[in-house]
Amino acid sequence: MGKSHLNRREFLKAGLTGLATTGAAAVLLADELKKQKKTDKPADKNKQPQPPGGQREGFIYRTLGRTGIVLPVVCMGVMNTDSYELVRAALDAGMVHLDTAHNYLRGRSEEVIGQVVKGRSRESFVVATKVPPAEGFNEKLDLSLKRLGVDYVDILYLHSLTKRETVLAPENMAMAEAAKKAGKARFIGVTTHANEPEVIRAAAEAKIYDVVLSGYNFRKDYIKELDAAIEEATAAGLGIIAMKTLAGGFWDRQRTQPINTKAALKWAMNNSKITTSVPGMTTFDQLKSNLEVVKDLKLTPQEIQDLKLGQTANLSGLYCQGCQRCLPQCPKSLPIPDMMRAYMYAYGYRNLQAAHELVAELNLPDNPCAGCETCTVSCAFKFNVREKLVDINRLKAVPGDFFA
DSSP, rough: OOOOOHHHHHHHHHTOOOOOOOOOOTTTHHHHHHOOOOOOOOOOOSEEEEOOOOOOOTTOOEEOOGOOEEEEOOEEEEOOOOOOOHHHHHHHTTOOEOOOOTTTTGGGHHHHHHHHHSOOGGGGGGEEEEHHHHHHHHHHHOOOOOHHHHOOEEEEEOOOOOHHHHTHHHHHHHHHHHHHHSSEEEEEEEEESSSSHHHHHHHHHHHHHHHEEEOOTTTTTTTTHHHHHHHHHHHHHHHEEEEEEETTSSSSSTTTTBHHHHHHHHHHHHHHOOOOOOOBBBBBHHHHHHHHHHOOOOOOOOHHTTTTTTTTTOOOOOOOOOOOOOOOGOOOOHHHHHHHHHHHHHHSSHHHHHHHHHHHHHHHSSSTTOOOOOOOOOOOOOOOOOHHHHHGGGGGSSSSGGGO
């Protein structure tokens, strides 16, 4: 997530050289090392199905549930970049799955992908997009396909679902199934930033979904419940893809304390039930680092120490885990998790456009906390909820075309 030092030419010249292993004794080190999976090995092309575009030497591959799609354990999230060169480099390097959404960069993300994949064999890449299950769904999907320059997406997600009843809503299920039946999507699924265990279990219960894109990282304090839900879902044939694996990228708003994102990504992908991850990339340095993870998921002692495992309860950071425990505490019923996600977009990702769009969509009053002398919300991550909410809500006053 740090400053880029590589351009495309330097990236290609540098290759995929590994980093030297560093080590230092750390609390919980022995236990964490025991948890690391030893079952993932570079795929044997004579024994396993092939990934799109063919197998890359040394890559660790997994199969996406009943879809049968074989993917490397790290692919590319195209949320925060409109760099043709970076997306092209990721594809060329073997990150064959590109994850985007109808509203990312106001459609620019899909347009960039469309230009990059133009002329490539349709079977050589896997593209996913996301559309909220709301009025205009079909029109937005058609526009997404036009931007991407494809007749179909490999995965179509109903975007940002947080409740069981929304996943199982007959109108939402019918919407997704109709798109699949019309040939606009090979597979369908849901995405969730919050309340993930409930959403994942509901997706399995529905029996129509093929994939779930879920928030998953080392900071979640309900990871055992999330792991259990993932275990159940994969047993039912669902494919699981992880997002938000980098937990905001920084511990502080000033971005002076970066999270070891390579370690965070390894930590997430040590769950062998998760097929792949789609971290957002904006620099060639990040791409190089993530390609190293594709070949080696073993956490070094220093990386484990960097994640501050066992200490995170005392660190606020920028990432809201979406546990929703704050919601019943707020007398105004404010959408706190959504606002905290916007805060992370702004200060962690430096994606003011995404933050603005989310804040504008929520359309809170100019002073959402007016009338509350003190904030009664107690955040699991020790966020000063009122301070962050008032701060990020200022974006609402900025004209949208400022970010165009």
